Amino acid sequence: GAVVSQHPSRVICKSGTSVKIECRSLDFQATTMFWYRQFPKKSLMLMATSNEGSKATYEQGVEKDKFLINHASLTLSTLTVTSAHPEDSSFYICSAGGQGVNEQFFGPGTRLTVL
Amino acid sequence: AQSVSQHNHHVILSEAASLELGCNYSYGGTVNLFWYVQYPGQHLQLLLKYFSGDPLVKGIKGFEAEFIKSKFSFNLRKPSVQWSDTAEYFCAASGSARQLTFGSGTQLTVLP
Numbered sequence: 001g002a003v004v005s006q007h008p009s010r011v012i013c014k015s016g017t018s019v020k021i022e023c024r025s026l027d028f029q030a031t032t033m034f035w036y037r038q039f040p041k042k043s044l045m046l047m048a049t050s051n052e053g054s055k056a057t058y059e060q061g062v063e064k065d066k067f068l069i070n071h072a073s074l075t076l077s078t079l080t081v082t083s084a085h086p087e088d089s090s091f092y093i094c095s096a097g098g099q100g101v102n103e104q105f106f107g108p109g110t111r112l113t114v115l
Numbered sequence: 116a117q118s119v120s121q122h123n124h125h126v127i128l129s130e131a132a133s134l135e136l137g138c139n140y141s142y143g144g145t146v147n148l149f150w151y152v153q154y155p156g157q158h159l160q161l162l163l164k165y166f167s168g169d170p171l172v173k174g175i176k177g178f179e180a181e182f183i184k185s186k187f188s189f190n191l192r193k194p195s196v197q198w199s200d201t202a203e204y205f206c207a208a209s210g211s212a213r214q215l216t217f218g219s220g221t222q223l224t225v226l227p
Contacts, residue, residue: 032213034214034215042219042220043205043217043218043219043220044159044205044215044217045217046214046215046216049214093158093159095215097213103149103161103164104209104213104215106151106158106159106160107158108157108158109158
């Protein structure tokens, strides 16, 4: 399957700071990228869907001003957690899909800990 | 509303036992079905997928799943589990929009 990377894999930050997480598709053009959040012992919850060159579509209950998503190219999407608070601590996972492809390829995830 | 249900939250088996994990979905229109596995400390990996055609799908590592449209089910099976199959298993579904809806996951523990 296709390869999707995330950076960083782990980040610890102070409350009030902003954190940027990158998601890259390494060997295919990802027309659509998805961002998920996974709580401990819980399933993945879709946060938003981003299409290259257009604004992201956020799921109900996800604050778009809190979780800024940019999908500037066919290989890169970024999620910025603005003014992070301890309740934002979680495992954030991205996935990427190509044109005409029903399958999504998942990144390894980023563990965010906000102190 | 679209939903995926996994009723087994934690399954404990001995090695060589047979496995069946339940998955039911509620989706309007065409549905694509997936099973993912997440080993401890690792990222999600695709076990198998169903888009159309033969309802019995074979995946990696000896896993298979059967799509039963009349029961809205896509149960995962393996005839003989190994200790290395210990992991979290997620059933997921998507429609034409390609957005995945995940089930709550089933933790499988295989005792040596």
